[in-house]
Amino acid sequence: MKNILNKEIQRFINANLNTDLHSILLKKSPFSEVSMPEIVQQIKGKKVAQKKFPFLLKEDIIFPPNLNLEQASSQATAKYKAEKLQGKSFIDLTAGFGIDAYFLSQNFETVTLVEQNQELLEIVENNWKTLDKKGIFISENLEEFLVKNTAKFDMLYLDPARRDAQKNKKFLLEDLSPNLLEIQDRLQMISNKILIKLSPLIDISYLISVLKNIATIEIIAVRNEVKELLVIMEKDKTHHQIQIICTNLESEDASFSFWFEKEKTAASAYSEPLQYLYVPNNAILKSGAFNSLAERFHVKKLHPNTHLYTSEEKLANFPGRNLKIENIDSKSIKKEEKYNIISKNYPLSPDEIKKKYKILDGGMQYLIFTQTQKGKVILRSY
DSSP states (O other): OOGGGOOHHHHHHHTTSSOOHHHHHOOOOSOSSSSSHHHHHHHHHHHHHHHOOOGGOSTTTOOHHHHHHHSSSSSSHHHHTTOOOOOEEESOOOOOSSSHHHHHTTTEEEEEEEEEEEEHHHHHHHHHHHTTOOOEEOOOOOHHHHHHOOBBBBBEEOOBBBTTTTOOOOOOGGGSOOEEEHHHHHHHHSEEEEEEOOOOOOOOHHEEEEEEEEEEEEEETTEEEEEEEEEEEETOOOOSSSSSEEEEESSSSEEEEEEEETTTTTTOOSSSSSSSSEEOOHHHHTTOOOOHHHHTOEEEEEEEEEEEEESOOOOOOOOOEEEEEEEEEEEGGOOOOOEEESSOOOOSSSHHHHHHHHHHEEEEEEEEEEETTTEEEEEEHH
């Protein structure tokens, strides 16, 4: 694989970053030591890195196959995860392309990476050497490593594979590789603090019912798209409550946190739409903090199943979108007008609404189709 670092080959790769990849694949490789698919893979890797992990846009970096690029965390989420972590020893039991390990281990003295794919681990080792980053690299199956290992670590990180042998997505913990339910006790024998990255689609109540010693669950969105759900397990935690933290990176939203148990006893007040409407960001919507949010910001919900909030005075610090609104009837909607559509607790989807009212997508205004305690309403921002 290191043949790909040949200076002439690298010049060819950089010269073809904007060339149609299909047309390149149809040509014969101009280099005897590497195939054209191998060259194209490096072009793809560089193009992914431009947006996902720009710190790797350096000479002598090798990129892995597409699946490893897709499964790797982005630079933004990896850096964020690393902000509060420190200690002497760090281990990543599912290293993959090593993006998380690179950032998470910045404040640790020793770093150990375990990865069963030896070729992938060699790529990571090459890249870390290029980046002047030291690590201990172990090519071994995770379960076999756990049986042999006698060392303890200050921090353990795990990102289980969420696809089966047929590449189908899996979400339940017992269906992941490794099976977290089978190994969680062994993991807590070698580290008092465990950080696990999971699919953002997984149910939080389910997690809490099956994992032991959860201290924190964090939901990370980037520009309002939920990317990761993190679980921090602490064997020696001093409290019994579980904190949920909702973060929307690359936005102006402040993080929002609440105690999972207290959401059950929190209560919302209700109101018909007032002057301002608030749409929580998607990290908060994923968390289920619907009543805690209403209590914290002293806003009122429109309906028990409508997670939109309203107030008479504008709140500048609400974590999400805030809109000044007015009630309208459907006759006020003119054909071919441009609107951004929001549909919450309403029978029609945004696409169905656009089709029904012949609305064009875009513009600066919002149309909100939703339901209050008195019935269905249409609201317009202004």
